[in-house]
Amino acid sequence: MKNHLLIALLFVFASAAVHAQNDNISPWTSAGKVSINFSQSHLSNWSAGGQSSFNALGLINYSLNYKVVNRIWENKLDLALGYSHIGEEKLMKTDDRIEFNSLYGINATEKLFYSIAFSFKSQFTDGFDYKVDSTTPISRFFAPAYATLGLGLDWKPLPYFSANFSPLTGRLTLVTDQALSDSGSFGVDAGQTARFELGAKAWVKFEKEIFKNVTLGTKLELFTDYLKNPQNVDVDWQALVNMKVNKWLNANISTHLIYDDDIKITDKDGKKGPRTQFKEVLSIGLSYAF
Numbered sequence: 001m002k003n004h005l006l007i008a009l010l011f012v013f014a015s016a017a018v019h020a021q022n023d024n025i026s027p028w029t030s031a032g033k034v035s036i037n038f039s040q041s042h043l044s045n046w047s048a049g050g051q052s053s054f055n056a057l058g059l060i061n062y063s064l065n066y067k068v069v070n071r072i073w074e075n076k077l078d079l080a081l082g083y084s085h086i087g088e089e090k091l092m093k094t095d096d097r098i099e100f101n102s103l104y105g106i107n108a109t110e111k112l113f114y115s116i117a118f119s120f121k122s123q124f125t126d127g128f129d130y131k132v133d134s135t136t137p138i139s140r141f142f143a144p145a146y147a148t149l150g151l152g153l154d155w156k157p158l159p160y161f162s163a164n165f166s167p168l169t170g171r172l173t174l175v176t177d178q179a180l181s182d183s184g185s186f187g188v189d190a191g192q193t194a195r196f197e198l199g200a201k202a203w204v205k206f207e208k209e210i211f212k213n214v215t216l217g218t219k220l221e222l223f224t225d226y227l228k229n230p231q232n233v234d235v236d237w238q239a240l241v242n243m244k245v246n247k248w249l250n251a252n253i254s255t256h257l258i259y260d261d262d263i264k265i266t267d268k269d270g271k272k273g274p275r276t277q278f279k280e281v282l283s284i285g286l287s288y289a290f
Contacts, residue, residue: 032062037082037252037285057082057095057283070107076100081124082281092130095281096123103164105154115154117166117201121146129266143177144186148223150201160208169201171223173262187262195262197225213244232261251284 037057043050059080066073082095100120105113122145126137150166173195175181175188184190200223207217218239224230237257244250258277265275 027066027068028064029067030062030064031289032060033287033289035059035250035252035285035287037283039283051087053084053086055082055084055094055283057281057285072105072113073103074105075102090134092134093125093127095279096125096127098122098124103154108153111155111157113154113156115152115164115166117148117150117152117154117164119146119148137177137180138185140177140180143175143180145174145176147172147174148201152201161204161206163202163204165200165202167200169199169223171197171199171201171225173197185264187260197223198227199223199225199230215242215244216240217242229261234261235259248286248288249284250287252281254281254283255279 035058037059039055040053041050042052057080059078061076061078063074063076065075078097078099080095080097082093083091084094085091098121101118103115103117105115108114122142123139124141126141127139128134128136129138148169148171150169152164152166152168154162154164156162173186173188174193175186176193180186181188181193182191186195188195201221202223203219203221205217205219207215210216216239219237221234221236223234223236224232235258237255239255241253242250243252256277256279259274261274263274263277264272265277266272267275
């Protein structure tokens with residue numbers, strides 16, 4: 001009886017070991033994080049003046065990657081939505097992002113891959129120019145939305161650095177809101193809901209812990225359209241500094257710079273044209289990694 005019990009226990013432990021080994025050698029890896037960041041101030045009879053305010057920002061980041069000897073498949077989803085409430089004013093949007101990136105690669109050399117890359121970008125809710133009014137949207141869900149698909153090479157010389165060049169890239173810009181379409185927003189012809197571009201795309205990515213519990217991540221994307229004004233290069237540069245206080249508490253500084261010759265913005269003098277767009281967000285809050 002004891003021998004039977006010992007054999008059964010050995011079988012259980014052996015099965016668990018094999019299962020653990022299978023888990024360890026699985027070609028799939030995943031990681032995710034949910035964050036809720038906020039800031040608040042309250043003023044009552046404050047002689048120096050000012051207004052009470054509350055700011056909240058939600059973030060979801062998830063990656064699912066596949067790797068075997070000569071192939072990789074990397075997927076990453078980034079979602080963000082933030083609002084600010086100042087005094088008696090209406091809620092104002094401070095951040096809004098839907099971004100999905102996917103890359104499939106086959107080894108050309110040890111650190112170089114033939115790649116096909118897909119990306120999608122849009123937003124959740126209506127956006128407004130609050131200096132003008134908060135009733136007429138200047139952007140909406142799928143207005144705009146950008147989808148790109150490119151063939152090229154992906155170089156990964158280091159675990160925290162990669163570069164990609166896709167000389168054959170198609171980009172589709174969608175503006176599904178009729179009013180924005182009729183005004184020719186985001187580069188589409190007036191009345192049209194889509195615009196196709198054929199060009200080249202390049203990007204570099206860096207993400208590393210530069211100090212203890214301080215991680216720097218940055219991504220620079222460049223795109224040029226062969227079919228129209230190829231000398232005008234679109235720029236999309238994002239950077240994030242994440243400072244981990246403990247398992248739950250973190251602080252973030254993020255910046256986002258965009259230049260797109262097809263996006264016309266009205267300045268304070270009423271002149272309309274392409275502008276350098278810049279956003280900076282400083283937040284502190286709770287996060288949960290899974």
